Amino acid sequence: MGASTSDERLRFQRVSAAARRLLSREGESGRFEFKQTSKAVDSSVLVAAANWVSLEPSRTEVTILAGVAEVTDPVTGLTTGKPIGLTGNDLAVHVRRIQDYARATLPVPVSVRIIEEGVSTKLAFLRIEVRPTRAPHFDGSGRRITRDGAAHRPLMDEELLAIYLDRESLQFEARFDQTARRTIEAVESLGRGLGGIAGEVERLPGLIDNAEGAAAMAGYEADDAKRAIDDLGRALNARVDKLEERLARHLNRTPLYVLLRLRYVRERVWRSFCVDRELRPSKAAEKLAPRLLRMLNEPLVLESHVANLIQLQDWEAALKARKDQRPASMRWWSSWVKQVAAAKPEAAQHLLRDDPEAIRDLVNKAKKWSDVELEPWPARQL
Numbered sequence: 477m478g479a480s481t482s483d484e485r486l487r488f489q490r491v492s493a494a495a496r497r498l499l500s501r502e503g504e505s506g507r508f509e510f511k512q513t514s515k516a517v518d519s520s521v522l523v524a525a526a527n528w529v530s531l532e533p534s535r536t537e538v539t540i541l542a543g544v545a546e547v548t549d550p551v552t553g554l555t556t557g558k559p560i561g562l563t564g565n566d567l568a569v570h571v572r573r574i575q576d577y578a579r580a581t582l583p584v585p586v587s588v589r590i591i592e593e594g595v596s597t598k599l600a601f602l603r604i605e606v607r608p609t610r611a612p613h614f615d616g617s618g619r620r621i622t623r624d625g626a627a628h629r630p631l632m633d634e635e636l637l638a639i640y641l642d643r644e645s646l647q648f649e650a651r652f653d654q655t656a657r658r659t660i661e662a663v664e665s666l667g668r669g670l671g672g673i674a675g676e677v678e679r680l681p682g683l684i685d686n687a688e689g690a691a692a693m694a695g696y697e698a699d700d701a702k703r704a705i706d707d708l709g710r711a712l713n714a715r716v717d718k719l720e721e722r723l724a725r726h727l728n729r730t731p732l733y734v735l736l737r738l739r740y741v742r743e744r745v746w747r748s749f750c751v752d753r754e755l756r757p758s759k760a761a762e763k764l765a766p767r768l769l770r771m772l773n774e775p776l777v778l779e780s781h782v783a784n785l786i787q788l789q790d791w792e793a794a795l796k797a798r799k800d801q802r803p804a805s806m807r808w809w810s811s812w813v814k815q816v817a818a819a820k821p822e823a824a825q826h827l828l829r830d831d832p833e834a835i836r837d838l839v840n841k842a843k844k845w846s847d848v849e850l851e852p853w854p855a856r857q858l
Contacts, residue, residue: 486592491593495541512543516542527611542562543562546558574588586607586608588605610643612639620636744795764810790816
């Protein structure tokens with residue numbers, strides 16, 4: 477947006493001609509307004525002014541006169557501006573205040589040009605020219621507003637859309653001009669280079685033969701490289717699969733994982749029993765149901781890791797065996813309930829026996845040490 481006046485002075489000892497024209501106009505309009513104090517020219521006023529300019533391409537700026545009051549002629553009824561001056565003798569204080577208000581506008585501070593008017597008089601005031609920079613602007617509270625006569629109102633959706641489209645079109649136009657200039661320069665450079673191309677054309681057959689030979693060799697090498705990469709990938713995948721399997725086996729035996737898994741397996745057991753009871757109803761099923769439910773609802777204790785692991789293995793074995801005879805009979809269910817109930821943590825302990833006869837028989841039949849001695853604990857079982 478360009479300035480509305482060719483006079484670039486920012487300080488007038490007396491009131492400038494531009495300011496006198498504004499003071500003599502009837503009332504406030506969209507293009508200018510009067511404010512009695514510099515505090516009245518706050519961020520919301522600046523935002524509304526800048527957004528109002530953005531709504532029409534024909535608009536260039538809004539001018540605000542700070543330190544000026546509206547007065548109405550009692551005879552004619554016309555309203556004009558009357559300088560009343562700004563408090564204090566230092567206009568710089570008021571200039572800095574308005575600049576601070578401008579810096580608080582978003583997303584980029586609005587443009588303000590502040591002209592000091594009548595500095596040698598007792599009624600000095602400021603003329604502030606407000607222009608948008610990156611509309612739509614908003615204040616610290618996020619309000620996107622515009623001028624509506626002497627008041628403010630929120631920007632409507634269609635107005636916001638128009639501002640955004642106008643802004644993007646200007647950016648596109650700038651980018652298009654830049655691209656066009658670069659394209660023209662490239663075409664001109666290409667034209668200058670065409671003269672040297674003719675001499676190179678005669679060398680093309682030899683270059684093509686060399687390129688074909690190099691391409692064939694590169695193709696062979698590429699195939700070899702691809703096969704090597706594929707082999708390496710398969711080896712790595714196999715190694716990763718083994719590592720994941722070992723990690724999964726390890727995790728499947730941690731106390732917390734066993735407890736969570738047992739809780740879920742109990743749910744599976746109860747659901748399976750209820751399905752079989754529905755499909756094969758009997759008095760035995762109704763008698764067994766409360767006992768099984770009590771077992772499955774027993775508290776799960778994290779510290780009872782061995783007991784949890786034994787129960788988990790037993791119930792998973794039962795569910796696996798049930799697949800071959802669904803729906804299972806109540807006799808089958810009763811047998812498994814007794815087996816799980818009888819399992820104790822001590823069952824995980826392997827009792828050693830002193831049996832010299834068995835060892836003697838092994839030694840006599842053995843052909844190598846591995847026939848009689850036990851191997852180290854296999855890593856794959858971790």
